[in-house]
Every structure is written in C-alpha cells, then in structure tokens.
Amino acid sequence: MLQIVDRMLFDVDRPGWLDSDLIRLKTCGVVIKQESVPEVDGLRILKAGTPVGSDPDDTGKFVPARRAWLVVEGGSLVEPWRFIVRAAATGVAGNSITVSLVDPQSNNQDLAVSVVGTAITVSLATGGTGQVTSTCEDVVEALNASDDAMALLAQAEVITGADVVVSSSGGAKSLANGVNAQFLTLTDVDVTGGDNTVAVMDQGRVVVGGLPLSVDGLPVVDAGVRAQLSGITFVQ
Numbered sequence: 001m002l003q004i005v006d007r008m009l010f011d012v013d014r015p016g017w018l019d020s021d022l023i024r025l026k027t028c029g030v031v032i033k034q035e036s037v038p039e040v041d042g043l044r045i046l047k048a049g050t051p052v053g054s055d056p057d058d059t060g061k062f063v064p065a066r067r068a069w070l071v072v073e074g075g076s077l078v079e080p081w082r083f084i085v086r087a088a089a090t091g092v093a094g095n096s097i098t099v100s101l102v103d104p105q106s107n108n109q110d111l112a113v114s115v116v117g118t119a120i121t122v123s124l125a126t127g128g129t130g131q132v133t134s135t136c137e138d139v140v141e142a143l144n145a146s147d148d149a150m151a152l153l154a155q156a157e158v159i160t161g162a163d164v165v166v167s168s169s170g171g172a173k174s175l176a177n178g179v180n181a182q183f184l185t186l187t188d189v190d191v192t193g194g195d196n197t198v199a200v201m202d203q204g205r206v207v208v209g210g211l212p213l214s215v216d217g218l219p220v221v222d223a224g225v226r227a228q229l230s231g232i233t234f235v236q
Contacts, residue, residue, distance in 0.1 A: 015186060017049050017210025019235055024203035026183060032198055034191040036063035044192045047212035051090065051181035051225050052200065061195060064214065065225065067154065068094030068178030072101065074167050081136040081161030085143065086154045089224030090214075091180045097152050098172035101139065103132055111138055115148035119172060137162040154218055181228040203231035 014021070033055050037044040046052075051065035067090050073082040087094025097118045104123050111125040111134050122142060124134040134142075136158055143149045143156040183200035190196060214220045221234050 015048055015210075017207045019205035019207050019233075022204065023186075023201045024231065025186070026200050026202065029197045029199045030062040030183060031060065031195050032185075032189050032191050033058055033061040033063050034195050037191050039192075042192070043190065046185060046189045046191065046198070048185055048187045049206070049211040049220070050185045050214070051183070051220055051229065052185060053179045053182045053228075056179065062183075062200075063179055065090050065181035065220075065228070066177065066179045066214065067218070067222075067224075068092070068097065068175035070097075070099060070173055070175040071159065072099060072169060072173060073159075074169070075161055075164050079161060079164045081164040081166055082159040083136055083140050083156055084159055085156045085175065086218070087175055087178060087224075088150070088152055088154050089222050090178070090220075091224040091228060092178045093224065094152075094175050094178040097175045099169070099175070100172040101166060101169040103168040106130060111142050113142050113146040113149050115146070115152065118152060120149050120152065121172075124166065124168070132165055132167060134166055135163050136160075136166050139166055181225045184229065184232060201232070202229065205233045205235060208234050208236055 032046055037046045052062045053065045055061045055063045067087040069086045071082060071084050075081045085099055087097055099120045101122045101124060107128055107130045109126045112123045114121050122139055124132045127133045140156045140158050183202050186199040186201055189198035208221050211220050
C-alpha cells in the first residue's frame with residue numbers, strides 16, 4: 001500500500017536531492033537484499049536516491065535497478081579475452097538484446113557491426129588466408145563507434161586480453177539480469193549484517209545531479225528509469 005506524506009516528514013534531515021516536500025511513500029518500505037549491494041571497505045551500503053526493483057530471484061526482496069549485461073569471452077587459459085556490454089537503459093527490456101561475433105569465412109574482410117532489431121552482429125576482420133585478425137580491443141572499439149549498437153548499449157569495455165585475437169562467439173548471446181525500477185530509496189541503508197528495510201518513494205520531484213551512481217558505475221537516471229518511475233519528475 002502507498003501513502004501520501006506531506007512536508008512534515010522532512011522537518012529534519014530532508015534529502016538534498018528532493019526538489020519538493022510532497023512525495024508518495026510505500027507503507028513499511030521495502031527489504032533490500034544483502035547480496036545485491038557490493039561490499040566496499042567491509043561495508044554494504046546502498047545510497048539514498050538509488051532506484052530499486054523487485055528481485056527476480058527472491059520474491060519479496062528488492063535490489064538496485066540495473067541494466068542487463070553480458071560478458072563475451074574466449075581464448076585459452078594462457079591468452080584469454082573478455083569484454084562486457086551493458087544495455088543503454090535500465091530494466092528488463094535489455095534482456096532481449098543479443099550480441100554475436102561471426103567469422104565471415106572469407107579472405108580480407110573488414111570488421112563490421114550490424115544491428116537488426118535488438119540483435120547486434122560483429123563480423124570479424126580477416127587476413128589474406130581467411131584467419132581472423134580482430135582483437136578484443138578492436139571489437140569493443142567497433143561496437144562503441146557504431147551508432148546503431150550504441151542505441152541499444154552503453155559503452156562496451158575490455159576486461160582482459162585487449163590485444164588477443166578473438167573468435168566466433170558460437171551464436172548469439174543474450175544480455176541478462178536487467179531489473180526494472182519501481183521505487184527510489186529515501187535514505188542510505190546498511191545491509192552489511194543482512195537484509196534491511198528502507199523507506200522508498202514513487203512520486204515526487206528529484207534533482208538528478210544529487211543522485212548517486214548505479215551499481216555498475218553509470219548514472220542511475222536513464223531513459224529506462226525515467227519511463228519506469230513515471231510518477232517522479234527528474235529535474236536538472
């Protein structure tokens with residue numbers, strides 16, 4: 001159940017990123033799942049102003065809203081390569097995005113990125129005998145340079161093996177683990193010792209610049225969050 005709370009709630013210690021005292025709170029708050037909050041210096045603290053949504057794997061608990069993501073990897077134990085891609089927008093819609101690395105099976109081909117719907121295909125560069133020549137860094141740079149790919153993805157990042165030549169991904173790989181935003185936390189919540197309850201809102205006016213970064217280090221307010229938290233007006 002939701003309840004309307006007036007300005008008296010914030011007579012003391014009002015969050016600086018609220019642009020109005022009139023908000024709507026969820027009665028009794030929500031329970032934040034401990035494992036969903038990264039440990040920093042021995043503590044697991046979820047910052048005030050973080051969008052949260054229902055944990056798809058644990059009914060009744062909430063986790064930070066997040067973009068879908070995928071680690072694409074290959075190589076050997078001696079020379080592994082690995083990079084990560086994240087959806088451009090927070091939420092489950094990103095789970096429909098796929099990425100595939102394809103060996104064109106032809107000589108002297110250029111590295112190319114194509115997008116059809118939510119399917120991203122990277123056709124790898126090849127040399128004079130048909131061998132793949134694209135490195136992990138080449139692929140990441142090509143993805144980041146593609147306007148069509150960047151309409152679906154945030155910046156791709158090399159994790160390891162930047163200079164290692166990649167190989168076919170063996171088919172399309174789907175992004176996963178996107179979580180829709182349902183509420184915005186009103187206070188910091190410490191889950192170091194276990195799951196903990198925090199007050200949350202789903203209506204009000206919020207100053208974007210005062211909000212923290214998301215768990216993946218990207219801004220918490222993107223197109224997905226704005227659409228999912230339609231009762232909140234985000235202002236600069």
